[in-house]
Amino acid sequence: MYYSGDTYHLISFYFLVTKSQLYFCRSDKFRDPWEGVLTKPVVDFYKSVECAEYYGSKDSNIPQILLDFYPDMKKGMFINCWHENEFESAAMWDLYGEQGTAIAITSTVSRLKASLLYDLPFYIGRINYLDYDKGVINPSIVFNSFLHKRMSFSHEKEVRVLIHNIPSSEGKIDWDNSLEEMIVDVKITDIIHSVIISPTSPNWFAEVVEDITKRYINKDIEIKKSSLYDSCIY
Numbered sequence: 001m002y003y004s005g006d007t008y009h010l011i012s013f014y015f016l017v018t019k020s021q022l023y024f025c026r027s028d029k030f031r032d033p034w035e036g037v038l039t040k041p042v043v044d045f046y047k048s049v050e051c052a053e054y055y056g057s058k059d060s061n062i063p064q065i066l067l068d069f070y071p072d073m074k075k076g077m078f079i080n081c082w083h084e085n086e087f088e089s090a091a092m093w094d095l096y097g098e099q100g101t102a103i104a105i106t107s108t109v110s111r112l113k114a115s116l117l118y119d120l121p122f123y124i125g126r127i128n129y130l131d132y133d134k135g136v137i138n139p140s141i142v143f144n145s146f147l148h149k150r151m152s153f154s155h156e157k158e159v160r161v162l163i164h165n166i167p168s169s170e171g172k173i174d175w176d177n178s179l180e181e182m183i184v185d186v187k188i189t190d191i192i193h194s195v196i197i198s199p200t201s202p203n204w205f206a207e208v209v210e211d212i213t214k215r216y217i218n219k220d221i222e223i224k225k226s227s228l229y230d231s232c233i234y
Contacts, residue, residue: 006082006105007096010208013103017188017216022116024078024163024182027146032153036074036145039132043067046139070145073166075178077146080161082112084126088228091155093198100200103209104226106193112161115191118184120163127158189219199226 008016016022027035038046045051046063055062083092088104096102107115109124116122125147130137137148143162163184167177195213197206210223 006080006107007092008103008105009101010103010205013105013209014212016105016186017212020186020188021183022080022161022186022191024080024161024184026075026179026181027077027079028074029181030079032149034132034150036070036077037132038067038070038139038145039130039135039137039148041134041136042139066139072173072175073142075175076164076166077143078163078165078179078182079146080184081156082107082159082161084157084159088196088226089155089157090228093200093226093228097198097200100198100202101205102198102201104196104198105191106196107191108193109159111190111193115186115188116161116184117186118163120165123162125160125162127153127156127160129154188217192217192221194222194224197223197225199228199230201225 012023046067051063083089093102093104113124123143128148129151130148132150135148138144143164146162147160149156149158163182165179165182167174167179169177195209197209206225213221213223
């Protein structure tokens with residue numbers, strides 16, 4: 001078992017609880033421009049004579065087609081992100097809990113999987129962090145590049161839910177008609193194990209979060225303010 005939390009601000013938390021819906025960001029909308037890219041050794045192989053010969057001819061254009069496909073594929077990959085840890089992370093609160101107006105919900109992979117009301121395939125996986133100048137990502141699995149990030153992001157300890165949605169028109173891929181985002185229905189009572197409020201939040205904020213949670217979720221869920229910055233008392 002492990003702690004898995006997603007951090008919300010009050011408006012997004014209100015949306016989740018009242019609508020029972022989870023937001024998925026299109027991968028090219030993230031701040032990190034390296035989302036979904038292949039590592040240098042893999043790209044170098046695709047550009048090599050050996051790779052062209054592997055596909056049947058030195059003049060084969062299949063490797064270049066594959067390289068061109070990856071940037072476009074970002075428009076068809078939708079991601080919901082979680083932080084995996086056995087304990088709260090001070091760094092994550094500082095990064096995503098600015099001004100004390102953040103809420104973390106805790107869950108587990110089994111809860112998350114059971115809560116998603118989505119008919120098409122989705123994948124839940126842990127991010128692997130590596131050196132993109134040296135590491136290798138297996139490109140034979142289409143979503144594998146979205147389960148890797150640079151070592152600089154290793155503090156995130158990220159777990160992701162991936163949904164692949166490729167737009168098509170008249171039987172052909174049509175990236176111009178890609179969805180801007182995805183909103184997926186969830187069983188709200190399944191996905192939330194507990195609610196933790198920012199350790200720097202004011203008392204009124206905690207009261208609002210508790211009121212929203214109890215009003216819209218017909219189930220007893222633990223709600224507490226983080227004690228991360230409480231004084232040490234033994």
